[in-house]
Amino acid sequence: MGKTATEAGAAKSANRISTQASTVYDRLQDDILTGQLKPDRKLRLKELIEIYDTGNSPLREALNRLSANGLVVREENRGFRVPSANTEELLELTRTRCWMEEIALRKSIASGDIAWEERIVLAFHWLTRAAQSNEAADRYTSPEWEEHHREFHMALISACNSSFLIDFCTQLQKRTLRYRNLAEVVAYRDRHELEEHRELQQAVLNRDTDLAVDLLTKHYTITSEIVLSSGRFD
């Protein structure tokens, strides 16, 4: 795909990492999480091959990986589809997420060092900037804000001493994000996201564990309620 000679040279010495399967994996995941691909949508191989301009095998490999992550559902001999979305699952997700992140946060606060504190401070800084630099309208829905938001929350639990737990939290984060995007909540109006995050950051840095956990839990619970109030799920 139109590489210049220089690029080709650099790529050779550096690394030619991406395989086609991984590329389409990323794109599919993105389209499912952003809601481009709607719940229950049948994922016909032929269509997807068109859409993502790829071949049978890499596409199927991507779908298989996603299915193992619960981001697509696979039914033997009848292909793949986007997982359905319903109130019950969102509640279960949120519940579980609160449990998981509570532990992760407690352990993080208990054993986080200076580097961990710095990660949090920095992440919060960028989150603040992202919130300010966007139009009021889509302040909390821009991809950049989304990314910084994710980073901030990940920073909080990054010192929990369990890559497994971090991985679980990441999975839950993704699946929750899908609901956020599906709800297309434009109305975060009377919510003070930035303040919530600031308080949370304060509590964490002060090592006020119980308060921090409480704030975090409320943060997730409220979001879930807002998403549900969009009334888009059965």
Added chain:
Amino acid sequence: MGKTATEAGAAKSANRISTQASTVYDRLQDDILTGQLKPDRKLRLKELIEIYDTGNSPLREALNRLSANGLVVREENRGFRVPSANTEELLELTRTRCWMEEIALRKSIASGDIAWEERIVLAFHWLTRAAQSNEAADRYTSPEWEEHHREFHMALISACNSSFLIDFCTQLQKRTLRYRNLAEVVAYRDRHELEEHRELQQAVLNRDTDLAVDLLTKHYTITSEIVLSSGRFD
């Protein structure tokens, strides 16, 4: 495998579910968990095609699924291999598992109903039987005992009201099991597995949450220590 005509007929009308990819997925997972496929072993496509008597595509699909589950590692353009095993990971696994199952057990005890109690009682019954019906030598290593053991522990947390949490616990269980099998611990000698499980069951049925959690945590920690004491990991 020796189906009667009736069974075959039933299967036809009922469902012919299994695809080749899923079959090889199961076999691969089994061989990795039992330690037939050793840590760090390179999984060359050609070899595996021979071994499992299958084709390129289903094999790759199986490997892709497993890689998403962390049961094989995938490196772009250089194929697949069995994840390495080391002390640090086992410790992390055990730690995380204790955290996860603690929550799951607490929630289960808090909201478990009669049916849940019955599941536990039954599972324990079969566990007992399995322990008795085998030779002393491999009492705790036979596939049946293994299966009943798994069932028992799953029963305990089955009322936690989170399929996600249950799934996480299952993942951790599998990865821990691999270490158990790799260690080839013949010597459970002075351990009274059955008694440990009985006490645990009692505490749970009595809804003595703190005691139950304590017993469960110790159960996993001790197992981990025994496995480590085999001295097979770096």
Added chain:
DNA sequence: CAATCAAATATATTCGATAAAACCAGCTCT
């Protein structure tokens, strides 16, 4: 002798075609 490079080989990835299974009418028979 160590480092470098290019062919030669091995291996992984992807493609295009085929086989197998599900789906969907329209039809039959009660």
Added chain:
DNA sequence: AGAGCTGGTTTTATCGAATATATTTGATTG
């Protein structure tokens, strides 16, 4: 009318071959 069959159509799963990428080998040079 409705359960069950039947043939044609669509879709999925698999195969075998082609391509791209990594790894090894072995000769060459500083």
